[in-house]
Amino acid sequence: MFQNVGEMVVLLWRTIQALPKVIRHRQKVYDQLFEIGNASLLMACVLALFIGGVIALQTGPVLAERGLSSAIGGLVGLSVCKELAPVMMAVLIAGRIGSAMAAEIGSMRVYQEVDALRTMNINPIHYLVLPRIVAISISLPILVLFAILVGWFGGGLVAVLNEKIAITFQSFFVNLRLVVELGDVLNGLFKSAVFAIVIGTVCCHQGLVTIGGPRGIGRSVTKAVVNSIVLILILDYFLTRFLLYFEK
Amino acid sequence: MSAPAPANPTARPQSVGVQIKGLRKSYAGVPVLRGIDFEVQRGEIFVIMGPSGSGKSVLLKHIIGLEPPDEGDILIDGQSISQPEVMDQYRLALVFQSGALLNSLNVLENVGLYLSEHRLKSPQEIARIATEKLEFLGLKNVADRYPGELSGGMKKRVAIARALVIEPQLILYDEPTSELDPLSAVVIGEEILNLKRTTQVTSIVVTHERDLAFGIADHIAMMYEGQLLALGTVQEIKNHSHPIIHRFLNADFNPKPQPSASA
Numbered sequence: 001m002f003q004n005v006g007e008m009v010v011l012l013w014r015t016i017q018a019l020p021k022v023i024r025h026r027q028k029v030y031d032q033l034f035e036i037g038n039a040s041l042l043m044a045c046v047l048a049l050f051i052g053g054v055i056a057l058q059t060g061p062v063l064a065e066r067g068l069s070s071a072i073g074g075l076v077g078l079s080v081c082k083e084l085a086p087v088m089m090a091v092l093i094a095g096r097i098g099s100a101m102a103a104e105i106g107s108m109r110v111y112q113e114v115d116a117l118r119t120m121n122i123n124p125i126h127y128l129v130l131p132r133i134v135a136i137s138i139s140l141p142i143l144v145l146f147a148i149l150v151g152w153f154g155g156g157l158v159a160v161l162n163e164k165i166a167i168t169f170q171s172f173f174v175n176l177r178l179v180v181e182l183g184d185v186l187n188g189l190f191k192s193a194v195f196a197i198v199i200g201t202v203c204c205h206q207g208l209v210t211i212g213g214p215r216g217i218g219r220s221v222t223k224a225v226v227n228s229i230v231l232i233l234i235l236d237y238f239l240t241r242f243l244l245y246f247e248k
Numbered sequence: 249m250s251a252p253a254p255a256n257p258t259a260r261p262q263s264v265g266v267q268i269k270g271l272r273k274s275y276a277g278v279p280v281l282r283g284i285d286f287e288v289q290r291g292e293i294f295v296i297m298g299p300s301g302s303g304k305s306v307l308l309k310h311i312i313g314l315e316p317p318d319e320g321d322i323l324i325d326g327q328s329i330s331q332p333e334v335m336d337q338y339r340l341a342l343v344f345q346s347g348a349l350l351n352s353l354n355v356l357e358n359v360g361l362y363l364s365e366h367r368l369k370s371p372q373e374i375a376r377i378a379t380e381k382l383e384f385l386g387l388k389n390v391a392d393r394y395p396g397e398l399s400g401g402m403k404k405r406v407a408i409a410r411a412l413v414i415e416p417q418l419i420l421y422d423e424p425t426s427e428l429d430p431l432s433a434v435v436i437g438e439e440i441l442n443l444k445r446t447t448q449v450t451s452i453v454v455t456h457e458r459d460l461a462f463g464i465a466d467h468i469a470m471m472y473e474g475q476l477l478a479l480g481t482v483q484e485i486k487n488h489s490h491p492i493i494h495r496f497l498n499a500d501f502n503p504k505p506q507p508s509a510s511a
Contacts, residue, residue, distance in 0.1 A: 024367075108350070116348035119312050119341065120362045120414065127365065 007209070011129065012201045018123075018130050025131045032135030036097050040143060043096070044089055048147035051084050052076055052154030060158065060165035069165055073172040074179025076155030081180060081188045085147040087236055090195035093140055094228035098203035101132055102224035105207025106217040114208065124208065133200035140196035141189045148185060152176060183247070191239050195232050202228045263291040263450040264338055264417045266311065270320035273306060280306050282474040283320070288467075293444055293451045295461040297485075298471035299496060304454040305345070307471070308420050311452065312342045324418070338418065341411035345423040347403035349395040349410070355382070356391040359409045381409040385439060401432035408439060419443070421453040425460050433457070437464050458497055462486070470496070 022029065055076050063072050105128055108114050114124050156172040159165045206224035210216050266288040273281040280303045288294040296304050309315040311322055313335050327334045349358045359378035363369045369377065379391060385405045395403060404424060411419055421440065425433035437460050443449055455461055461468055461482075468485045470477040470493050478488050486497065 104352075111351075112344050112346055112348040113350050115309075115314055116342075116344060116350070118314060120365070120410075121336070122361070122365045 004205070004209075008201050008205045011125065011205050011208070012133075012197070014125050015129050015133050015201075018126050019134075021126055022130060022134055025126065028127075028131035029135050029138075032131050033139055035100075036093070036135060036139040037143070039100075040093060040096055040139075041146065044092060044143045044147050045150045047088060047092060048080070048085060048151040049154035049157075051088055051147075052080050052151035052156075053158040055079055055084070056155040056158035056165065057162060060162060064165050069159075069167050070171055070175050071179075072159050072165065072167065073156070073175030073177075076159075076172075077152055077176035077180040078184060080151035080155065081148045081185050082191075083188075083236075083240075085144050085151055086188045086191040086195060087232065089140065089144045089147050090192060090199065090232045091229055093136065093143070093196070094199045094203075094225055094232065097136060098199045098228050099221045099225050101200070101203040102207045102210075102221045103217055105129075105204055106210035106220040109208055109210045110213060110217060129200075129204040129208075132204055133197065136200045137193055137196045140199075141192045144189060144192040145185075148188060187243050190243070191236065194235065194239060198231050198235060199228045202231060262417060262448045264325045265290045266294075266418065266450065266452070267323040267326070268307075268311070268320070269323065271307070271310060271317050271322065272319040273303075273310065273315065273317055280474050281310070281317075284471075284474075284476055286469055286476060286479055288450060288452060291444065291448045291450055292466040293440065293453060293464050295453045295455060295465035295468045296471060297456060297458075297461050297468055297496075298477075299456060302471040303474040304456075304471055305422050308342065308422050308452065308454055311418075312340055312420055314342075339414050339416045340418045340420070341414045341416035342420045343404070343407045343411050343422065343424060345426060347395070347407040349403060349406055351395050354392055354394050355387075355398070355406050358395065358406060359413055361410065362414050377413060378409070381412045382406070384412070385409050386435070400427045401429075401435070404428070404436060405439070408436075408443075412443070415447075416449055418450045418452070421451065421455075423455055424453060425455065425457055433460060436460075440464050472496075 056072060059075055060069065060072050063069055063075070105114070108128070114128070117124050117127055152173075156169050159167050159172045160169055203224040206220045206227070210220040212219075268284050268286050271281050271284040272279070284303075284307060296307065298304050306315065310317055313329050316330075322329045324334065324338055324340075327337075329335055349355075350361065353361065356375060356378050357364070359381055360374040363374045363377065364371070382388070382391060385408055387402065387405055387409065390398065390402060390406070395406070398406065408424075424436050424440065428436065440451060440453065441464050444451060453460075453464065465482055467479065467481060469479045470485060470488075470490075472492050477490055478485060478493055480488070485493065488494070
């Protein structure tokens, strides 16, 4: 395990060192951005709509019973932007995009395409890893931003339509604006950028160390997704702890 | 690693000599190469033969720098490849057994990959060179196709075309005729000979096919269980008295006669 962690750190460091070359690989970054956005935007929005809705549904009636229904906007707003949107989108992207990264690079490794690149003096980190990590680091925060907005809308919708809550859109969003600050949204976006780097690094690394045939690729994909999700959830706690220091 | 400069015939010879000195390699404690020594002269076709699992492909991976040796050294024109800058000075190419074409790129992009990734030529020039190499290998109308749409023989020829774009001084072939029908195998063998005649490139060919080896080799090395059993010209290897070599070169399918039903 420690060897894997060490290798991942080295891979990330080499990718960071290669960042100035990203301009040369911009076409691959665009391709990856399209792949990630196209594959995930609709799913992210649907997921976020229901996450916002269920938070409102769970908390709204309890708050309404105690005469605190006006506070529901702030509660949904904060929990979606600081916690649920970044974590759930990261888990979604680990499953959809991380698995594809591990499978694609893994099959290239197994079928000697990575070796072929090396024999042509083409660095696999520059060619395969750099565009993927850059693309996921850009696209995940953007997806999270969408998810936050749609999640708030979902929460508002449930707050309006549910008869036990039954507040207006206006009072939902007035409270949300009162409670949620720009810093809270940035907090969530920062987390998502860190999660993106984790997903990219774990999945690309797992692809590059794939051995064996199709079974090896399958094993790598499973390990990549599971390790990414575990790391996201563990890191989420420590990131939250770290970010609390910057709050008033 | 930086990209070696494209070929300039006046600046650097078209071929290189290779020396292997005491090469040893083990995987998980299992020795795969047990002290290999030989020398390949400039411009010759050097064939490494041996049964499956004798360490031939691993040896090729060491020569091109994909694997570091546990012991021993590989010298190209007298310089050790353990120094990274040495690998950058020479243009080496490996034609993989499977072709190892990038499945996400079409044939033209695969062949021009080296030039496009290192930005050595303009896109139009790269397309022209790649088309020229494909035509040289008798591949027409495949430029837009993807590797998955090609036959085994075509994939190998595309892989050779991709290697030729580098204008290599040393070209390594890993089982170039495996999985091919006899006619396609002959075409590939002729192309290896043709390349030697036209470009004077040094070639190292790993194979276990006798006909190919005897047809193209200047020298043959026989490997068995990670060791070199013999080294010599085609005739010397054919006349070698070692029982393993004799058995390997004279193995023929010879079914035992079945007892007849009436007996």
